[in-house]
Amino acid sequence: MTVIADPKAPRSRAAGPGRRATRTNAEAAGWMFMRLSGAALVVMVLGHLTGNLVVPENGVRSLNFAFVAGKWSSFGWQLWDLVLLWLAMLHGANGIRTIINDYASKALTRLWLKVVAVAATITVVLLGTLVIFTFDPCPTINGKVRDGSPEFCYSTTP
Amino acid sequence: MSAPPQARPARAPVGTVYRGRAGMWSWVLHRITGFLIFLFLLVHVLDTAMVRVSPETYNTAIETYQNVVMGLSEAGLVAAIVLHAMNGLRIILVGFWSKGARFQKRLLWLAVAAAAILLIPFLAIHLSHVFNPHEDTQPSPTISSPGGD
Numbered sequence A: 001m002t003v004i005a006d007p008k009a010p011r012s013r014a015a016g017p018g019r020r021a022t023r024t025n026a027e028a029a030g031w032m033f034m035r036l037s038g039a040a041l042v043v044m045v046l047g048h049l050t051g052n053l054v055v056p057e058n059g060v061r062s063l064n065f066a067f068v069a070g071k072w073s074s075f076g077w078q079l080w081d082l083v084l085l086w087l088a089m090l091h092g093a094n095g096i097r098t099i100i101n102d103y104a105s106k107a108l109t110r111l112w113l114k115v116v117a118v119a120a121t122i123t124v125v126l127l128g129t130l131v132i133f134t135f136d137p138c139p140t141i142n143g144k145v146r147d148g149s150p151e152f153c154y155s156t157t158p
Numbered sequence B: 001m002s003a004p005p006q007a008r009p010a011r012a013p014v015g016t017v018y019r020g021r022a023g024m025w026s027w028v029l030h031r032i033t034g035f036l037i038f039l040f041l042l043v044h045v046l047d048t049a050m051v052r053v054s055p056e057t058y059n060t061a062i063e064t065y066q067n068v069v070m071g072l073s074e075a076g077l078v079a080a081i082v083l084h085a086m087n088g089l090r091i092i093l094v095g096f097w098s099k100g101a102r103f104q105k106r107l108l109w110l111a112v113a114a115a116a117i118l119l120i121p122f123l124a125i126h127l128s129h130v131f132n133p134h135e136d137t138q139p140s141p142t143i144s145s146p147g148g149d
Helices: A028-053 A065-072 A073-104 A105-134 B022-052 B057-062 B070-094 B104-130
Strands: none
Touching: A028 A073, A028 B104, A065 A073, A073 A105, A073 B022, A073 B057, A105 B022, A105 B070, A105 B104, B022 B057, B022 B070, B022 B104, B070 B104
16 A cells, blocks of 8 residues: 655655655645635626626627727726736636646646647737737827727817 | 544445535536636737727727627626636635535535526626617717818
């Protein structure tokens, strides 16, 4: 019969079962991150869905450029969506990592799947961050506000 | 440390105390919903990024979603998100609440009930918009700047 270490026993630095492989415990930090970010995401995602699908008079059919521009002309919603983007993508990426570790049995397959997941995550987080920070709610073309912009873009034009 | 685990009297032959029971199915559901939500996020950020191109580009992208098939998919997406969220709160309680592990099964039914309470009014509102032919795609304001033209 194989004897395994008591999972709650203090970790020993000596070789053998239950030995600490590294100085820090990244998996424990990841475990805690999933719970902390998850709790925040429950509030932030449900707020995002309520604000975009329930509060507007025509629900999902209200969504268009003017709607998004109206929201992102306020710093509060920019910050909300920025934090949401980062937390959701990091939470999701760590979940995908867990799934890859569980189902891809070859080391090389795991490596490649993680490279793809990390590349997709970095691309989407950077793209989303760039869009939120460089977004113009009143884009112009030939010196005039473009069609489809929110109404407040037109009312202030002299 | 905690008391040694008590041997449960054998019941129906369903593998182990874990396999095939509520704990396993909630774990399967959490994985599937989490994976689907992550795939949606990738698409969602890409389509929203179209606001940076032009109002027309973004509206064209969004219009391709405004049909019954996508409306039903959105209902499924929100259901997946709400189930993942409520089961996630259950996982947090199982980990941090001293009685969480003991009540894990009851917490699962509580999570499912909370998800149903959130989803029923949401789906009523969302599907009423999806299936309402009079609420066509919102016309984009086409006001030109005053004094122009």
